[in-house]
Amino acid sequence: MELVELNPYLWEIPRTGNMLVPGRIFADRQLMEKAREEKAMDQVMNVACLPGIVKASLAMPDIHWGYGFAIGGVAAFRMDGGVISPGGVGYDIACGVRLLKTNLPVPEIKDQLPALVHELSRMIPAGVGRGGNIRLKQKELDDLMTGGVSWAIKRGFGRSEDLESIEDGGCLEGANPDLVSARARQRGLDQPGTLGAGNHFAEVQIVEEVFDNEAADAFGVFKDQLCVMIHTGSRGLGHQICTEFVKTMGGAAARAGIDLPDRQLACAPIESPEGHNYYAAMACAVNFARCNRQVMTHLVRESFQNIFKSPSERLGLDLIYDLSHNVAKFEEHEVGGERMKLCVHRKGATRSFPAGHPDTPVRYRSVGQPVIVPGDMGTASYLLKGAPAAMTASFGSTCHGAGRVMGRRAAKRMIDGHELKQRLEAQGITVRAGSTRALAEEAPEAYKDVNKVVDICHHAGLSLRVAKLRPLGVIKG
Amino acid sequence: MKSFETIEHTADIGIRAFGSTEVEAFENAAYGMFCLIADLEKVGARLEFPVEVEAEEEEHETLLVEWLNELLYTYESNGVILKRFHIDELGVTRLKGVAYGAPISESPVEIKTDIKAATYYQLRVEQSEDRWVTEVIFDV
Numbered sequence: 001m002e003l004v005e006l007n008p009y010l011w012e013i014p015r016t017g018n019m020l021v022p023g024r025i026f027a028d029r030q031l032m033e034k035a036r037e038e039k040a041m042d043q044v045m046n047v048a049c050l051p052g053i054v055k056a057s058l059a060m061p062d063i064h065w066g067y068g069f070a071i072g073g074v075a076a077f078r079m080d081g082g083v084i085s086p087g088g089v090g091y092d093i094a095c096g097v098r099l100l101k102t103n104l105p106v107p108e109i110k111d112q113l114p115a116l117v118h119e120l121s122r123m124i125p126a127g128v129g130r131g132g133n134i135r136l137k138q139k140e141l142d143d144l145m146t147g148g149v150s151w152a153i154k155r156g157f158g159r160s161e162d163l164e165s166i167e168d169g170g171c172l173e174g175a176n177p178d179l180v181s182a183r184a185r186q187r188g189l190d191q192p193g194t195l196g197a198g199n200h201f202a203e204v205q206i207v208e209e210v211f212d213n214e215a216a217d218a219f220g221v222f223k224d225q226l227c228v229m230i231h232t233g234s235r236g237l238g239h240q241i242c243t244e245f246v247k248t249m250g251g252a253a254a255r256a257g258i259d260l261p262d263r264q265l266a267c268a269p270i271e272s273p274e275g276h277n278y279y280a281a282m283a284c285a286v287n288f289a290r291c292n293r294q295v296m297t298h299l300v301r302e303s304f305q306n307i308f309k310s311p312s313e314r315l316g317l318d319l320i321y322d323l324s325h326n327v328a329k330f331e332e333h334e335v336g337g338e339r340m341k342l343c344v345h346r347k348g349a350t351r352s353f354p355a356g357h358p359d360t361p362v363r364y365r366s367v368g369q370p371v372i373v374p375g376d377m378g379t380a381s382y383l384l385k386g387a388p389a390a391m392t393a394s395f396g397s398t399c400h401g402a403g404r405v406m407g408r409r410a411a412k413r414m415i416d417g418h419e420l421k422q423r424l425e426a427q428g429i430t431v432r433a434g435s436t437r438a439l440a441e442e443a444p445e446a447y448k449d450v451n452k453v454v455d456i457c458h459h460a461g462l463s464l465r466v467a468k469l470r471p472l473g474v475i476k477g
Numbered sequence: 478m479k480s481f482e483t484i485e486h487t488a489d490i491g492i493r494a495f496g497s498t499e500v501e502a503f504e505n506a507a508y509g510m511f512c513l514i515a516d517l518e519k520v521g522a523r524l525e526f527p528v529e530v531e532a533e534e535e536e537h538e539t540l541l542v543e544w545l546n547e548l549l550y551t552y553e554s555n556g557v558i559l560k561r562f563h564i565d566e567l568g569v570t571r572l573k574g575v576a577y578g579a580p581i582s583e584s585p586v587e588i589k590t591d592i593k594a595a596t597y598y599q600l601r602v603e604q605s606e607d608r609w610v611t612e613v614i615f616d617v
Contacts, residue, residue: 038487065487066488066598068596068597068598090616128514128553128588128591183550183554187550197591198591236553236554239594243546243594246596247543248533250533250534250539250597262598263538263597263598264598266597404487404488406487407487407490408488408489408490408617409483435587435589437587438590438591
């Protein structure tokens, strides 16, 4: 495979074979050396073969080997002749992160931290297939999937101003609950407000460093501030929707005469019945995922109230932002000097819209959209801002995390979950995990250095650093 | 002959299962998948779940993914860990079988890995010499 260095942070795989566009990977030389050994490069090339793809098949610096699309992949398709792919969104539709800020400086509440982490782990249901305290009726699930977060707020889970800090105001239009199967519904009925397992977490964090005072002020962030980050998605409901559509779209691709380089890239023309149906079902899962994080936010606020004996509004706990990093969206971008509506797939990538963009929330329009990058549990997470260069270089996208470097089995072989827990606690990080073996899979050494991934995005101009957050308490399934 | 082995993958995990017949390789793929989820020695098998899946394409790779995803659905929606698998019929586009297991709440085991789905990526059902081999990568 030929690889051309376009600049110190961008590499190109020139078009070969059935590729319609080149592949482009944002990385420095060192990350590129590692990444090129992986099958992720083949996956970037396979995506470049899908009909209607424009400009390039992209990968962010946290790229790693996935199934179908590489993780960290971004691909945009023209509406006319382009495709939409459930595999390009993934099983955990609208998996994402949200960040809450408090007005509590950590040094003042340090003694209460262990109790707080314990309370959060008591209040937030976590673990595989674990249901929550809410059991929806079918009609309520319909309302949730069409209404998005405003449904949750009407039910008493959160504050009306939360809506201003969520992508699309908390509701992705175009959701049609009739396209969500009985099985997907069954899996979702008791799961709003549940964490799940795997790499999902709730973390109590401290703002360790502020890089950009103007943006930090706009986001309401200050040094030593206590924050809470939530990372989860659409749970069983999203998994089931993806499973069903990957199945039916194999046939749809064949009927449309699309020769798939990998069956997991199953797709359908955007403007086809299958394409429309997938989007409408996916939108239901997007709204479900946001409601899941919203209900969890409510549980976080209640936990704080229980520990600090004060109304949550007095403690802050305002939502900075909520974003999804596994999603397909219709957006306008410039391609070859022409503005076009495109279907942008982000599979483990974050939207990174700059100041002035109409989709950047009004409250942040002068600085840019907040970009939240969760790192591993022992290192750091980041708050960034969207940047103008992203609009020309990556369809307004940046990284979504650190990116794995070690397989799950390898991590379990090398790392003992109990020792890891002790090591983290020695670093001042309280850990509450349902499974210590699952904890080992998520050890810091299984991930790339998040600092470096964020630096590359910063230098490539995809997103700019605002603040660094360090974990103090970790809750996992 | 060992029944299965794991396939290393950076973010996810896969299994390669073996059998003297195709049916056995399918049953072992299911067993391998649940071995990734939990230690099955301590799990009971008092409950019985009939499983029936169909595929649009006439290829057994699709049936393998359908079979495994059906078992994952049974596991999550019923809150049960499955440990024994029996396939009665493996037709061109249809599979009928039974899975046996016990409620998670009755099982003194830790869930080791959360598997979201069986994917079509690098999927393989093949007969090589005297045995059948199936390969699947899971989204974790």
